[in-house]
Amino acid sequence: MTTKKTDTALAGGSILRRRRRFGERIIESWIILAGLLSIVVLLGIIVLLFKEGMPIFLDTPPWEFLFGTRWYPVSEPPTFGIMPFFVSTFWITLVATLIAVPVGIACAAYLAEVAPDKVRETVKPIIEILAGFPSVVMGFLGLMLLSPLVRSMFNLNTGLTGLTAGIMLAMMSFPIIVSVSEDALRAVPDSFRQGSYALGATRWETIRHVSIPAALSGIAAAIMLGVGRAIGETMTVLMVAGGALAVPVSPAEQMMPMTAAIASGIGNAVRGGLQYQALFAIGLILFLITLAVNLIADRVLERQKRKFTR
Amino acid sequence: MNFKRKKRELFILTLLLMTSLFVGLSGCSSDSETSTEETQGTSGSFKIIGSNTVEPLSVLWAEDFMKANPDVSIAISGPGSGVGIAALIDGTTDIAQASRPMKSSEYDQARGKGRDPVEITVAMDALSVVVHPSNPVSELTIAQLSGIFSGRITNWNEVGGNDVPIVALSRDTNSGTHVFFKEHVVQMRGTDKEDKTLEYGTKVLLLPSTKEGVDEVAGNENAIFYPGLGYLTDEVKPLAIKATLGSPGVLPSVETAQDGSYPISRGLYYYTDGEPTGIIKAFIDYCLSTEGQKRVTESGYVPLK
Numbered sequence: 001m002t003t004k005k006t007d008t009a010l011a012g013g014s015i016l017r018r019r020r021r022f023g024e025r026i027i028e029s030w031i032i033l034a035g036l037l038s039i040v041v042l043l044g045i046i047v048l049l050f051k052e053g054m055p056i057f058l059d060t061p062p063w064e065f066l067f068g069t070r071w072y073p074v075s076e077p078p079t080f081g082i083m084p085f086f087v088s089t090f091w092i093t094l095v096a097t098l099i100a101v102p103v104g105i106a107c108a109a110y111l112a113e114v115a116p117d118k119v120r121e122t123v124k125p126i127i128e129i130l131a132g133f134p135s136v137v138m139g140f141l142g143l144m145l146l147s148p149l150v151r152s153m154f155n156l157n158t159g160l161t162g163l164t165a166g167i168m169l170a171m172m173s174f175p176i177i178v179s180v181s182e183d184a185l186r187a188v189p190d191s192f193r194q195g196s197y198a199l200g201a202t203r204w205e206t207i208r209h210v211s212i213p214a215a216l217s218g219i220a221a222a223i224m225l226g227v228g229r230a231i232g233e234t235m236t237v238l239m240v241a242g243g244a245l246a247v248p249v250s251p252a253e254q255m256m257p258m259t260a261a262i263a264s265g266i267g268n269a270v271r272g273g274l275q276y277q278a279l280f281a282i283g284l285i286l287f288l289i290t291l292a293v294n295l296i297a298d299r300v301l302e303r304q305k306r307k308f309t310r
Numbered sequence: 311m312n313f314k315r316k317k318r319e320l321f322i323l324t325l326l327l328m329t330s331l332f333v334g335l336s337g338c339s340s341d342s343e344t345s346t347e348e349t350q351g352t353s354g355s356f357k358i359i360g361s362n363t364v365e366p367l368s369v370l371w372a373e374d375f376m377k378a379n380p381d382v383s384i385a386i387s388g389p390g391s392g393v394g395i396a397a398l399i400d401g402t403t404d405i406a407q408a409s410r411p412m413k414s415s416e417y418d419q420a421r422g423k424g425r426d427p428v429e430i431t432v433a434m435d436a437l438s439v440v441v442h443p444s445n446p447v448s449e450l451t452i453a454q455l456s457g458i459f460s461g462r463i464t465n466w467n468e469v470g471g472n473d474v475p476i477v478a479l480s481r482d483t484n485s486g487t488h489v490f491f492k493e494h495v496v497q498m499r500g501t502d503k504e505d506k507t508l509e510y511g512t513k514v515l516l517l518p519s520t521k522e523g524v525d526e527v528a529g530n531e532n533a534i535f536y537p538g539l540g541y542l543t544d545e546v547k548p549l550a551i552k553a554t555l556g557s558p559g560v561l562p563s564v565e566t567a568q569d570g571s572y573p574i575s576r577g578l579y580y581y582t583d584g585e586p587t588g589i590i591k592a593f594i595d596y597c598l599s600t601e602g603q604k605r606v607t608e609s610g611y612v613p614l615k
Binding site: 072075084266 | 489512525
């Protein structure tokens with residue numbers, strides 16, 4: 001009797017276990033599949049960028065492509081020099097960074113160190129909503145509100161300048177910088193602050209000499225993420241940067257950054273033609289730049305984590 | 311054991327994904343090469359490929375035509391005039407739509423492949439040149455426009471205006487209009503001063519849409535832009551254009567474009583292989599009918615007559 005009972009119980013248990021193992025394996029492989037898919041898609045994008053972009057270097061040597069200042073893709077014969085786009089991207093990113101970083105870090109320091117909990121809990125989500133605004137809306141705001149303002153303030157011919165685009169991009173990378181550096185500042189152990197206060201430091205001295213240096217790698221990562229956003233942004237710069245093909249010598253000029261150059265040319269580019277290849281090559285270079293920025297940010301963030309898990 | 315099996319599963323999964331990706335990719339690249347069989351008359355479906363300037367017009371006509379003939383299906387795409395003509399030469403489209411006439415080299419290529427391209431002008435397009443209403447300049451010659459857009463004239467006082475810099479606005483290279491304006495105005499095609507080495511100046515602003523250019527001119531008294539007739543509003547002032555210094559200035563309008571006195575206008579064309587027959591002939595007849603030409607006016611282009 002007893003043996004029989006245990007037998008059936010055992011048998012039932014093993015069926016159940018086998019069934020569960022089977023279901024688990026399906027789910028497991030789904031998760032693996034999902035994880036692999038993102039890697040495969042990434043590899044696919046890289047392969048595609050290389051495959052479509054590299055052939056341009058058979059027509060235009062790499063140094064001429066990178067340092068050439070004339071971009072006339074629809075002329076006979078076409079010339080492809082991306083220096084104007086490269087310099088434009090540099091100026092716009094610089095303006096965006098110079099505005100967003102100081103303000104962003106100050107805002108993060110206020111939220112993490114000074115603001116009462118209630119203020120932080122309401123302000124931070126609002127700032128994060130700003131990050132979710134579609135870039136075309138930001139472009140429209142730049143066109144309607146900011147560009148006339150920039151034009152009259154700096155007495156320019158037109159308000160469509162790299163400066164205008166930079167200010168709009170600053171507003172777009174600002175929430176990322178605030179959000180990530182606030183998290184970094186809050187990860188600094190409270191004992192650091194207590195120690196600083198115990199030595200007689202004021203709140204400002206504590207923020208400046210203790211909290212910010214301790215969170216520096218996290219803040220650096222925040223800056224990198226913000227910069228990455230500014231480099232890759234397309235719609236806003238396409239709408240407000242002005243789109244001139246000269247190599248800009250100051251941010252107050254009209255310019256066309258790399259992303260806008262791709263967007264404004266791809267519609268008319270013949271598939272597999274020279275212009276098409278050149279645009280893919282710009283995409284490839286842009287991809288390498290943002291990849292480098294993201295890798296640096298990742299490395300720095302990793303260091304921050306290690307510092308406090310010791 | 312278990313670990314090894316997992317590793318193998320992983321490998322197989324990766325392989326599967328890779329193959330599916332490659333199949334997908336090769337599928338993409340090959341479908342542009344496969345040619346559709348000639349569909350004439352009876353089958354009730356045909357393709358129009360070419361200019362993105364003509365595309366909105368073709369879409370309007372095709373919608374009307376398909377509403378009247380529910381069994382007909384028309385596929386339209388607008389990658390550019392050159393692409394459409396190449397497709398006609400390769401036999402992968404039934405109609406090529408173009409905002410420029412076919413070049414003689416393209417005719418030679420077509421004949422080499424046994425095609426017989428027939429040109430049908432389906433509508434006209436006139437580009438107005440607009441400035442801010444407060445700008446005292448009211449007419450310009452083609453040569454002056456060329457100077458402005460190639461960057462040789464940079465101040466309005468060089469063409470009889472105030473002492474303020476010129477802000478020249480253009481469409482970006484996505485637009486067929488960019489090329490048309492470059493060839494006919496910047497390079498002055500058809501005049502004795504024609505110079506094929508001239509390009510847009512590097513200070514010219516390339517804008518992503520015609521609407522944005524008109525808005526900028528409406529708010530900037532130094533700006534100049536070249537929208538199509540359909541984009542004219544009361545907030546901007548169209549300039550009278552003189553073909554040469556001695557000729558009279560002509561304001562852009564449907565009439566002056568039709569009688570050819572306005573210098574910056576062009577034909578919009580359909581090309582077919584041989585005289586159109588069957589369903590394609592019926593479609594083109596509709597485009598050229600009074601009702602079809604009414605659609606041309608509605609979409610901002612110039613009807614034939």
